[in-house]
Amino acid sequence: MISDPITQFTAAELKLIEQMNAQLTHDTALAKLKELLQVAVEIELATIPIYLYTYYSIDRTRFSGAHMRETDIFANKAGGAVMSVAVEEMLHMSLSSNILYSLGQMPQLYLRAPQSYPAPLPFHNPQGPKGPNGGTDVRIPLAKLTYEQLWHFLQIEYPEAPDATPQDSDWDSIGQVYSYIRCLIACDHLTDADFTQGPQPHQIQGFNYSPNNTDTVHPSGKFDPWKAAPNPAIPNPPPGSDPLPSASDAAVYSNAADSHAGPAELITIGSKQDAYFAIDTVCDQGEGYSQPGLPTQEYDDQSKSELSHYYKFLTIQAQFDRFEHYVEQLPANPAPPAPVTPTMTEAGLAADKVVFDYPDNPMTADYPTEFQPISNFCNGVFQYMLVLTETLFLVPPEEQKLFFNEGMHRSMIWVLDKYIQGMRKVSIPSGKFAGKSFACTFENLDLGTREASFAALRDLGTAAIAAANTLAAADKTKYGSLASNVTYYVDQTFGVTDGTTKFMPLPDVKDFWNGDTPVSNG
């Protein structure tokens, strides 16, 4: 494992630090740092629904194993890449939140996702480099997997220019925001003691983070689903007449465990040095490893085991037919990849049904009335996950692992993921999005106070089941599976049991909040 050094300060950063030393006081520097870290948290948060929306538009296993077509292999790879980035955006949101908390301020997540789409990321320069259709608008839509949507992903992850200045607004790359934050941290007014105001044991702990999971993995091609995974203690059987590899042999891991600065990927913050490490991990994973005077790399660290977010998306884009004639304004470094074959077209992906026909920028109000409660519950779970994340800072440290598993993991992987996958199989029958697939809209649905949010979610669940059952009663063929899916996962959320099947509920956060005020965590 090669450790990554902290990025050296650029001349522009050193100049700004000097200005800050001259013009700011301890209190103004601290206030500005807190303000900008909350912006950083909201930037990271904004990317998550955008990536997840596109992720769920991809059917990664329309055909699997030995039956995969070229389009299935591509879809699975694209899905793995998008999920691998989404996982790291959650890491980045956690790191920024930990820095903010270390300064004594709770990060705000609940109701802080974008209000509508296409969404400007907070304080993004409204005009960016030219895109594939010549446009320069940097607002990011909720959209299915397309060449154009991958361009919007590139807009989010665009590498910082070598001569870029630190920016607290009107930024062209997210790295510029973090650059400004680094300067504030480095200024003489702030000391290590400022980063000890939120105890480290209450921050989000590294033991909760894993870079890969089965969703960040993709198969390199066709594989034999019946072959056992290798047992190191016994030799593999001869391949025989079946030349296909096992799933384990075909597996490609999009993320690498050593892609970080400092001691680990998810670290807690108790000093300036910790904050620098966290920021380097965020910037390098997103935009690529760089040092002043050297070109930005396509990899995110010196071991070259993981591509940056920017390059992951560019590599997926490079497999589309349009890439060969691309007109996007890409940075000189890292150099774009050569076109990747076999070439994919959007029409081909649609014909092979590996991409669901998701609507662009849907809102629940755009769906037919009887679909709206089902959409509301999806948004409710999304918002409750943000409440759960805030609550992590309030849970007694010795209980954080259990709370994380039962709250974060269960809500994301077990409830939201499966609920959305059930929704997307349904075609919207009427209205603005007639004929499109039913998608989660990721809205800032108001669950009331944090203290009462679980109860509000329960009401949404009840309404979703009722709506789904009404749909199924009217047309069981079309909506029977949807009703089963909605009921099953709402029941999972609240631990409903019939005495024989026991579901484990999400934790209710009410004991940690008094209205929206944290109950003291000691």
Added chain:
Amino acid sequence: MSDTAKTAAKSLPNLKQQPETGPGTPVPAPYPYADAPAFSQTIGSQPEGVPLHACMGLNSCKAADRYGKEGHKDPVTGQMVQNDCAGQGYCATAPAHFCHVQNDCKNQGGCGLYGTAEELSNPGHNDCRSLGSCAVPINAERFSTNGPNQGKSVWARARKVFEEEIWPQTRGELLNKQEMGGLDAKCTLPDTLGPPPEEFQGRGPSYLWISDDNNDRGNMTACGSSGTSGAGGCA
């Protein structure tokens, strides 16, 4: 749970639209597990005081496996028999579950699909409810996605952890329990574990066996969307 929910729970593994050719087809021929007893969808009655476990070869006592004290039909002799000893059992006695953090209790989690390097290094070895990883039983095709065991068999890792860490401790606890009368006196507790069922050639329970030669894919499922779990997907 409502009737609709019951239907949903029962039909969950089949929610995924299946491609025309059918997942996993063609299956290997001839069926490689003809000498093994058929996978049981239910868990037989267990010897008193024996801990539940996550998979094949992780049992602490004779008869403490999927078939329980009732035993299984020996495909060769036609007789009902029990597994002989600790480490020789067929498959999980812990409640089946699909995903990370859904385990009921200590040492009942599977592993491999989701979880940290630490968790994925310790399949079938977790402290408590909700602290285990992934689906049970642990099918032979499943590999770890993180940590030192990345890309390798989860079942093989589980067996190794059981041999080296769980069994020495569990054996001591069970010997004490037996002395106090809290464990079936017939339960022998050998120093060295017996080998897992030989039909599976040291690779654990294949999904082909669990699914009854791919005829009943509802017997288990594992979550995840990449299609590489070897046991379908939940959605």
